[in-house]
Amino acid sequence: MEVIRSQKRTVSNDVVSTPTLPLYLIAPHMEVRLEEFELFAIDRLRVLKGVSDGLARARNPNEMDDLVETLWKEHMRLSNVSEMINKDIISHFVLRLVYCRSDELKKWFLSMETALFRHRFRLKKIEEQRAIVGEFGLPYKAVIGAELESLKERLGLVARSHGQISSDVENIYYKVPFEEVPDLVASRRVLLQKGFAFVAGTQLVSLVVTQFRSHLSKALILTNRKWTTTIREREKDRLTPIVEALSTSYLGPDYSQSNEYADISLKDIDQVSKSSFPLCMRHLFEKLREDHHLKHGGRMQLGLFLKGVGLKLDDALAFWREEFTKKVGSERFDKEYAYAIRHNYGKEGKRTDYTPYACSKIITSAPGAGDHHGCPYRHFSEDNLKAALSRMGLSSRGMEDVMDKVRNRHYQLACTLTFEAVYGTSCDTGINHPNQYFEESQKILKSKTPAAPV
Amino acid sequence: MTREETETSGEDMMIDDPKPKIENDFNVHYLRIYYGNLFPYTDIHKWLSYGHDGKHPGCDEYYFGRREFSFTLENDVYLRYKSFKNASLMEAAIKSNFPYKIDIGAVYSVDPDKRHAYAQSGTNLFTPVERELVFDIDITDYDDVRYCCSGADVCSKCWPLMTVAIKVIDTSLREDFGFKHILWVFSGRRGVHCWVCDAKARRLTNEQRSAVAEYFRVYKGNENNAKKVDLMGHSLHPFLARSYVDFIKSFFEGELQATQSIFSSKEKYEKILGMITDEDIQADLRGKWENSARSSLSEEATSLLRWEQLKKALQSKRNKALSLRTCVEEIVFTFTYPRIDLEVSKQMNHLLKAPFCVHPKTGRVCVPIDPNNCDEFDPLAVPTLSQLIEEINSGGLRMDVDDDDSDSSLLGKSIKFFRSSFLEPLLKSCKEEIESSYKTKIAKTKDSFSW
Numbered sequence: 001m002e003v004i005r006s007q008k009r010t011v012s013n014d015v016v017s018t019p020t021l022p023l024y025l026i027a028p029h030m031e032v033r034l035e036e037f038e039l040f041a042i043d044r045l046r047v048l049k050g051v052s053d054g055l056a057r058a059r060n061p062n063e064m065d066d067l068v069e070t071l072w073k074e075h076m077r078l079s080n081v082s083e084m085i086n087k088d089i090i091s092h093f094v095l096r097l098v099y100c101r102s103d104e105l106k107k108w109f110l111s112m113e114t115a116l117f118r119h120r121f122r123l124k125k126i127e128e129q130r131a132i133v134g135e136f137g138l139p140y141k142a143v144i145g146a147e148l149e150s151l152k153e154r155l156g157l158v159a160r161s162h163g164q165i166s167s168d169v170e171n172i173y174y175k176v177p178f179e180e181v182p183d184l185v186a187s188r189r190v191l192l193q194k195g196f197a198f199v200a201g202t203q204l205v206s207l208v209v210t211q212f213r214s215h216l217s218k219a220l221i222l223t224n225r226k227w228t229t230t231i232r233e234r235e236k237d238r239l240t241p242i243v244e245a246l247s248t249s250y251l252g253p254d255y256s257q258s259n260e261y262a263d264i265s266l267k268d269i270d271q272v273s274k275s276s277f278p279l280c281m282r283h284l285f286e287k288l289r290e291d292h293h294l295k296h297g298g299r300m301q302l303g304l305f306l307k308g309v310g311l312k313l314d315d316a317l318a319f320w321r322e323e324f325t326k327k328v329g330s331e332r333f334d335k336e337y338a339y340a341i342r343h344n345y346g347k348e349g350k351r352t353d354y355t356p357y358a359c360s361k362i363i364t365s366a367p368g369a370g371d372h373h374g375c376p377y378r379h380f381s382e383d384n385l386k387a388a389l390s391r392m393g394l395s396s397r398g399m400e401d402v403m404d405k406v407r408n409r410h411y412q413l414a415c416t417l418t419f420e421a422v423y424g425t426s427c428d429t430g431i432n433h434p435n436q437y438f439e440e441s442q443k444i445l446k447s448k449t450p451a452a453p454v
Numbered sequence: 455m456t457r458e459e460t461e462t463s464g465e466d467m468m469i470d471d472p473k474p475k476i477e478n479d480f481n482v483h484y485l486r487i488y489y490g491n492l493f494p495y496t497d498i499h500k501w502l503s504y505g506h507d508g509k510h511p512g513c514d515e516y517y518f519g520r521r522e523f524s525f526t527l528e529n530d531v532y533l534r535y536k537s538f539k540n541a542s543l544m545e546a547a548i549k550s551n552f553p554y555k556i557d558i559g560a561v562y563s564v565d566p567d568k569r570h571a572y573a574q575s576g577t578n579l580f581t582p583v584e585r586e587l588v589f590d591i592d593i594t595d596y597d598d599v600r601y602c603c604s605g606a607d608v609c610s611k612c613w614p615l616m617t618v619a620i621k622v623i624d625t626s627l628r629e630d631f632g633f634k635h636i637l638w639v640f641s642g643r644r645g646v647h648c649w650v651c652d653a654k655a656r657r658l659t660n661e662q663r664s665a666v667a668e669y670f671r672v673y674k675g676n677e678n679n680a681k682k683v684d685l686m687g688h689s690l691h692p693f694l695a696r697s698y699v700d701f702i703k704s705f706f707e708g709e710l711q712a713t714q715s716i717f718s719s720k721e722k723y724e725k726i727l728g729m730i731t732d733e734d735i736q737a738d739l740r741g742k743w744e745n746s747a748r749s750s751l752s753e754e755a756t757s758l759l760r761w762e763q764l765k766k767a768l769q770s771k772r773n774k775a776l777s778l779r780t781c782v783e784e785i786v787f788t789f790t791y792p793r794i795d796l797e798v799s800k801q802m803n804h805l806l807k808a809p810f811c812v813h814p815k816t817g818r819v820c821v822p823i824d825p826n827n828c829d830e831f832d833p834l835a836v837p838t839l840s841q842l843i844e845e846i847n848s849g850g851l852r853m854d855v856d857d858d859d860s861d862s863s864l865l866g867k868s869i870k871f872f873r874s875s876f877l878e879p880l881l882k883s884c885k886e887e888i889e890s891s892y893k894t895k896i897a898k899t900k901d902s903f904s905w
Contacts, residue, residue: 154692157690157695158691161690161691161694163688178665179654179659182665185665186669187668188669188693191692192669192693194629194632195631195632195654
C-alpha cells in the first residue's frame with residue numbers, strides 16, 4: 001500500500017477480484033490518501049469496538065450476526081461496491097499496523113477481527129461460503145462412496161443429537177483433521193474417527209474461521225517485525241503518529257460544548273450529583289464536600305466534567321471557592337487555584353478549551369495516595385466498590401453482575417450495568433464518557449418528571 | 455507381602471509373618487534409598503527425549519534440555535523451571551534434592567533455566583513448544599455419587615469408577631482421535647493420569663487441547679443444580695452411545711448397584727428422583743419406595759428392583775417429553791461417566807506429576823496401569839515405599855534396574871510394562887518420524903540447488 005497526498009486515487013488492476021468478503025491474505029497494491037488512511041481505520045475501529053461490546057455482553061451468535069450487519073452498514077458502507085471493498089481492505093491493513101505492536105493489542109485485534117469475519121461469513125449464502133473455502137486453498141475432500149456409506153448412520157446420530165430431525169441429512173461431508181475444527185469437536189457436533197472430523201457443509205464456518213485466525217496471527221507477527229525494524233522510523237513524521245494515536249482513541253462526542261439538558265446551577269448541584277453523576281464523579285464530589293479539598297488529578301477530572309455538564313465559569317469559580325476557602329482561605333484560593341480553573345475554561349494561557357476526560361483516559365490514570373480521581377470500578381478495592389454501589393442503591397443481585405464485569409476487567413460495562421440498575425432501563429450503547437452518563441441520566445429523569453428540577 | 459489394615463467389618467488384623475512391622479510412613483530416609491536405587495532414570499530420560507538421542511543426524515540434541523521439570527521439596531518448598539541437559543544431570547539433581555514430588559512440564563522454545571536471558575519487551579520468546587496431551591481424573595470429583603468413601607479415601611467399592619473412566623477415555627483417544635502412544639499412570643492415592651505422547655498430541659495448541667477436553671465433558675454439576683447431566687437431543691452422539699453401550703450401562707446395572715446401592719435409602723433415592731423432570735413420575739416412585747422401605751431384600755436387590763421400576767415408569771411416558779427420553783441415560787451418566795479435570799488438560803504449561811514418583815501421603819509409587827487389564831488394577835496393592843525398602847533389606851536382589859526387568863521384584867513388573875508396552879513402540883515411531891522429516895529436509899535443500 002502506498003500512502004499519498006494527492007486527490008486522486010489509482011487502484012491497480014492487481015486488486016484481487018475477491019468476493020465481497022476479503023480474506024486479507026496479501027497486502028494489496030493500491031494508493032491510499034492520507035486522510036483515508038486515518039478515517040477508514042477509525043470507522044473500522046468503531047465496528048470492532050461494537051463487536052467487542054457485543055461479545056462482552058455475551059450476545060448469542062444470531063444476535064451477533066445482526067449486530068455485525070448493523071455495524072458494518074453504519075460505518076463501512078460507501079456508494080459503490082468496489083469502493084466498499086477497498087475501504088474494507090485498507091482499513092484492515094492499517095489497523096494491523098496499529099495493533100501489531102504489543103501482545104495485548106494483538107490478542108484483542110485477533111479476537112475481534114476473527115469474530116467479525118465469523119459473523120460476516122455466516123451472513124453469506126452457502127454458495128458464497130463454499131467459494132470462500134476454496135479461496136483459502138483448503139485441501140479437504142468431500143467424503144464419497146463406500147466410506148460415506150459406512151459413516152452414514154453415525155453421521156445421522158450426530159445430527160440428531162443436536163436436534164436436527166429432518167430426514168434429509170446433510171449430504172456433503174468433508175474429511176478434516178480434528179485439530180482444524182476445535183469448536184465443533186468441543187461441542188460434539190462432528191463425528192470423529194481415527195483423528196478425522198467429518199464436517200458438514202453447513203459447518204464450514206468453523207473450518208474457515210480457524211484458518212483465518214491462524215493466518216492473521218502469523219501475519220501480525222510479521223507486521224510487528226516490519227514495524228519495529230523499518231516502518232516506524234521511516235514514517236515518524238507522517239504515519240507513525242497516526243498509528244500510535246489510533247489504538248487509544250476515544251470515538252464519541254467530546255462534550256466540550258454543553259447542551260440544553262445540562263445547564264445546572266449551583267443551588268441544584270448537590271441534588272444533581274446524587275441523581276445523575278456517574279460513580280467516579282460522585283465520589284470526587286463527595287470527597288470535595290467532605291475534605292474541602294481535592295488534589296490536582298481530582299480537580300481536573302471533576303472540574304472538566306462540570307464544565308461539560310454546563311457549569312459556567314463564574315459558577316465554577318464560586319463553587320470551588322466555596323469549598324476550598326473552608327480549608328485554605330480565600331487569598332490562597334485566588335492565588336493558587338483560581339487561575340487553573342480559568343485555564344480549564346480556556347480563559348488563560350494558550351486558551352485551549354480543554355475537553356472533559358473520557359472513560360478511557362480516566363481508567364488509565366494512576367491515582368496515588370490521597371487521590372480520589374480515576375475509575376472506581378478499576379481503582380477501588382472490591383469492598384469499597386461494593387459499599388459505594390450500595391450507596392447508589394444497587395441490590396445485591398445487581399451488584400454481583402457489576403462485580404462480575406469488574407473482575408473480568410470490563411470497567412465501562414460495569415458502569416453501564418450500574419446505570420441500567422439505577423435508572424431501570426437499558427443502555428445499549430454502553431457508557432464511554434462520564435458526561436454521556438450524565439446526559440442520558442438527565443434525559444431519563446426529565447422524561448419522568450418534566451417540570452421539577454432534577 | 456501385604457498387610458491388611460483393619461477392615462470396617464472388624465476382622466482381625468492379619469499378619470503374614472512375625473517380622474518387625476515397618477511403618478507405612480513416607481519419609482526422607484526411604485525416599486533417598488528409592489531415588490538412590492530404584493527410580494528408573496534412564497527410562498524416563500528415554501521417554502522424554504522422544505528419540506532425540508543424538509544418534510541420528512536429524513536429532514535435536516538440545517530437545518531434552520528444553521523440558522521443564524519442577525521439584526517439590528520437604529516443607530513445601532517449590533522449585534520451578536528446572537531443566538537438565540541430559541540424563542545424568544537429571545539424576546544428579548534428583549539425588550541431591552530428593553524431591554517429595556517431581557512434576558513434568560512442557561518443552562519450551564529455550565532452556566527454562568535460561569528463560570530470563572531471552573525476555574524481551576513486547577514479545578515473549580519463552581513459550582511452550584511441545585507438551586503431551588494430559589488428563590487427570592480424581593475420585594474426589596465423584597464425591598456426590600459415591601457413598602462408600604469421601605475425600606481422600608478410596609476403596610475397592612469406588613475404585614471401579616476409575617476403571618470405567620480409563621476404558622471410556624482410552625477407547626475414545628484411540629478410536630476417535632487416532633492416538634496410539636498412551637500412558638496411564640496411578641496418581642498414588644485416589645486417581646489416574648493419562649499421558650498422550652503422539653507427536654500430533656504434543657503439538658496441539660491450547661485451544662485444541664481445550665476442544666478435546668470439552669469433547670469428553672458431560673458432567674456439569676455444582677451445588678446449584680439438581681440435574682447435572684443434560685443430554686439434550688433425540689439421540690446420543692456416537693461417542694457417548696458407544697461409551698454407554700460398551701462400558702457404562704453394564705457397569706451401572708451390575709457392579710455399581712452392588713457396591714453403592716444408590717437407591718437403598720431415602721436420601722440416596724431422592725437425589726435420583728430430583729433428576730426426573732416429571733413430577734408425577736417422581737411422586738409415583740416416591741410413594742412406591744417409601745412403602746417398601748422395610749422390605750426383606752438386601753440393599754443390592756432393593757436397588758436393582760427400584761432401578762427397574764424407574765426405567766419402566768420412564769418408558770411408559772417416553773413420548774410425552776423430550777427430556778424424559780434421555781433421562782435413563784442421564785442418570786447412568788451421572789453416576790458412572792468419567793469426570794476429568796478440564797484445567798489440567800487445557801494449557802500447555804500445566805505441570806503434572808511424573809510417573810514413578812512416590813505419593814507423600816500414601817507412600818505408594820505412581821506406577822503405570824495397563825488399560826487393557828485395568829479391571830485387575832488394585833490401588834491398595836500398589837507397592838509402597840516401605841515395602842520396596844523391605845525388599846531391598848531382605849537382600850538378594852540386584853539393584854541395577856537397567857538389567858533384566860525381572861518380574862520378581864515389586865517394581866520390576868511395572869518397569870517392564872512401561873518399557874515393552876509404551877516406551878518401545880513410542881521410540882520406534884519417534885525414530886521413524888525423525889528419519890522421515892530429515893529425509894524431507896535433505897530433499898528440499900537438494901531441490902534448491904537445482905538449476
